[in-house]
Amino acid sequence: MRSSEQEDRPADLDAVDHEDVGRKSHTSGKCDTVCQVNEPTPVSVLTGAGISTDSGIPDYRGPQGVWTKNPQAAVNATIDRYLADPEVRRAAWRTRLGHPAWEARPNAAHRALVDLERAGLLRALITQNIDELHQRAGSAPEKVIELHGTMHRAECLSCDLITPMSEVLARVAAGEDDPPCPRCGGIQKSNTISFGQELRPEVIDAAVEAARSCELFVAVGTSLTVHPAAGLCGVALDAGATLVIVNAEPTPYDPFAGRVVREPIGQALPALVKELIDAAR
Ligand SMILES: NC(=O)c1ccc[n+]([C@@H]2O[C@H](COP(=O)([O-])OP(=O)(O)OC[C@H]3O[C@@H](n4cnc5c(N)ncnc54)[C@H](O)[C@@H]3O)[C@@H](O)[C@H]2O)c1
Ligand SMILES: [Zn+2]
Secondary structure, eight states: OOOOOEEEOOGGGGGGGHHHHHHHOTTTTTTSOOSOOOOOOEEEEEOGGGGGGGGTOOOOSSTTTHHHHHHHHTTTTTTTHHOOOOOHHHHHHHHHOOGGGTTTOOOOHHHHHHHHHTTTTEEEEEEEOSHHHHHHHHHOGGGEETTTTEEEEEEETTTTOEEEEHHHHHHHHOOOSSSOOOOOOOEEEEEEEOHHHHBBHHHHHHHHHHTTTOOOEEEESSOOOEEEHHHHHHHHHHHTOEEEEOOOOOTTTGGGOEEOOOOOHHHHHHHHHHHHHHHHO
C-alpha cells in the first residue's frame, strides 16, 4: 500500500475477489440487515469529513465543500506550495485562526460510535478527520487512529517541535502572520498530513491491521478518493469483511459494498449502530 497521499481510482480492488464480493453484496443497499449475526461482530469504522458537517465543519468535496467552492484551495494544499510560498502560509494561518472546528461540538453520529465502542463491537475507529471530535464525543483515544493527524497541534517542519495549536494561534491573533518555530525559527504548520506528505508508517500499519481484522468495515462521510485511506476498503474486502458505506454521494467503492446508505449521516449512522447492537444481543 502506498503511504503518500494521492487521489486516484481504487487500485486495491484489482486484488479483490469480485465473485466473492458479488456473492456477499446486497447490491443497491435495499436489504434489511447488514448481515445475519448472532454474536458480536468486530467492526472497524473509517470516517471522513462528512461525519463532522453536522457539527458545522465543512467537508472538502461535498456540495458545500471548501474545495468545491474554491478549487484553488485544493491546489494550495500541497506541502510543496506551503513550503515555497509565504503567502500560502499566511493564508493558511488566517484560515486556521478562523476555523469553525474551534467552536464545533460532536454530533449524534460521533456519539453513536461511542455507543458502538461501549457495546464492545468496535475494533478500531480510523479517521481522516483532524478535528478530534471523536475523542471529544467520548471515543477512547486508543481506539482512534488519526490517519491525517490533528489540527489541535502545530509542528515545526525543521526540528519537529510539537506545540499546542492554541499557543501558535495566539501569536497569529497578536499579529504574527507566519509564526516561526520558537526553538529553531523554522516553518510551522498544523500537525496534519498535507498532500505530498507521507503518512506515518506506524499509523497506516495500525489502520491496515484494523481493516484486515474486522468482519464489518463501515466507511462514513468520505468520498473515498484520497489514498491510502480509501484503499482500506479494499484491504477489508480482500480479508473477507463486508463493506458498508454511509455517504450522501456516490463513491468509487459503492459497487463493492454490501450496503450503501445515502441518508444523512446524523440519522443513518445512529440507526446502523442500533441495528448492530441489537443484532449482537
Ligand atoms: N472535519 C475534519 O477534520 C475535516 C474537514 C474537511 C477536510 N478534512 C480532511 O480532508 C480530507 C477530505 O476527504 P474526505 O473523504 O474525508 O472528505 P470529502 O470532502 O472528500 O468527502 C466528504 C463526503 O461526505 C459526504 N457528506 C458530507 N456531509 C454529509 C452528511 N451530513 N450526510 C451524508 N453524507 C455527507 C459528502 O457528500 C462527501 O462525499 C480528509 O483527508 C481530511 O483529513 C477534514
Ligand atoms: Zn523548529
